[in-house]
Amino acid sequence: MVNSDQFSKRLQKVMDEYDLNATSFADAIDVGRSSISHIISGRNKPSLEFVMKIIAAFPEVELYWLLNGKGSFPKKSAVTIPSKKNSENQLEANFEEQKESEQKETAYQKPLEYQNQPELRADSNSEIERIVIFYKDGTFKNFLP
Template identity: 45%
Template sequence: MVNVEEFAKRLKIIIDYYEISASLLAEKMGIQRSSISHILSGRNKPSLEFVLKILKTFPEVELYWLLNGVGEFPKQTITKNQHPPLSFTDDSKQTTKLIAENIPDNKKEDEIDRIVIFYKNGTFKSYFS
């Protein structure tokens, strides 16, 4: 179940992030201003339709963050020509080398360009050789 108080705090974060008023938020979402006011005050719980309208209006809002505070806001969206910032450690080349050394001899003629590890939370790490 969604904690209404915490949901209202996250809705306020969205309003502050976009530097808009509650009434402008309502206008962008195509809903009545009173709906925003009632949710922010804790009087009403957000409906599924309300949550879906937020996600449609603001694609940077992550569903799990909005409902439970888990995740991040704004979520990082990656377009076709964009690459997320990568963090490298000193052992990234070492890791690539170790993996390459464990490939059977008949496959060593192909050089490894990069290794990408995908995590269940949607993030990943990329190691370049």
């Protein structure tokens, strides 16, 4: 069972973290403004729908922390602040990873229907009938020799 007093304190902490008053917080999670004040005052307990709207609108809020006070807020991954030196190294590493990823994406890959077939050799008697280039927007170009 959720402790209403403790829940209201954690709810207030979320609102303070994002510098929101009850009205703007209610608008952010799409609930009635009176719902916020009733929960903060302890008059009403939060519904599951209310809690899930908070989690959906503010992904940095851990569900278990919001309900039970165990865990952390904001989520640890969201508040990690590297030092300047580590930050520069991390930026460089991220850039290298992105560059490698882009190179892999643009690297030539055989179409699926040819992946398991033997390679054509230059001395083969095969002739090219046509070349078709397909674009991501659904268009194509057809080239005949």
